[in-house]
Amino acid sequence: MGGHSGVQVTRKRLSSLIYWKGLTTDVKKWIREYVVCQRFPDRAWSVISMDFIEGLPSSNKKNSILVVVDHLTKYGHFLPLSHPYTATDVANEYLKHVGLAPTQDQLPLVDDQSVLPKEPVHILDRRMVKRGNHAVTEVLVEWVNSFPEDATWEPLPVLSITLVVFVGDNSVLMSSRLRVLVCGNI
Structure with a gap:
């Protein structure tokens, strides 16, 4: 069962x-x-399932498929095999295809709406905008794993509370990752 x-x-x-x-x-x-x-996996490819589909008509001398699925991402590999195959054959196919799959040491945390948190790379510019009766400083932020043209304007007070601690002239210190970010010409 x-x-x-x-x-x-x-x-x-x-x-x-x-x-x-x-x-x-x-x-x-x-x-x-x-x-x-x-149990919920905390890394891609740390928990997988494997199964075989057999009895298929031959195609390029292959008549079986090894199915390997990652439980977290639901990404699958479908590897053709020739029956009969050995444990060594299966292991070699796994290492050749799945063993090279991209992995992460630790997946980033998501918020309660299942949105990945943004991590700033650079602050590209700064501006003052009017919000009601107040002037608010906004900064143009370039984010990790995004293109520079996808930079967004963020209110500096919100950004400094939620993501970073500013530590001096033109530099930003990530509070959780202790990474110094150099601001552009601002």
Whole structure:
């Protein structure tokens, strides 16, 4: 009975083999508390599943597919194999294709709307804008993993509270990553 597909399917599978009073309650509790089901990977490719699709018509002398899926990103690799294959064949295909897949040591945290946090690279410019009866300083911020033309104007008070601590002339210190960012000609 490998894996489960929720309470109803698991209860149905179990009851076809064995039954006891309170089976449904026990299945609900088991699924709710099952460590493997509750575990959420914190890195891409740290938890994967593998399966084989066999009995396919031959194509380029391949008649099976090794399916490897990352649990976090749901990204999959579909690797053609020739049956019969050995554990060494499977391992070699895995290392050749999946072993080279891009990985991250730690995925960035997301906010409660599942949005990745922005991380500034450079402050490109600064301007004063009027907000109601107040003048507010805005800075043009270039973000990590984005193009310079995607830089955005951000209110300096909000930026300094949420992301960075300013430490002197034309430099910014990331409070969480301790990285010094040099401002452009501002």
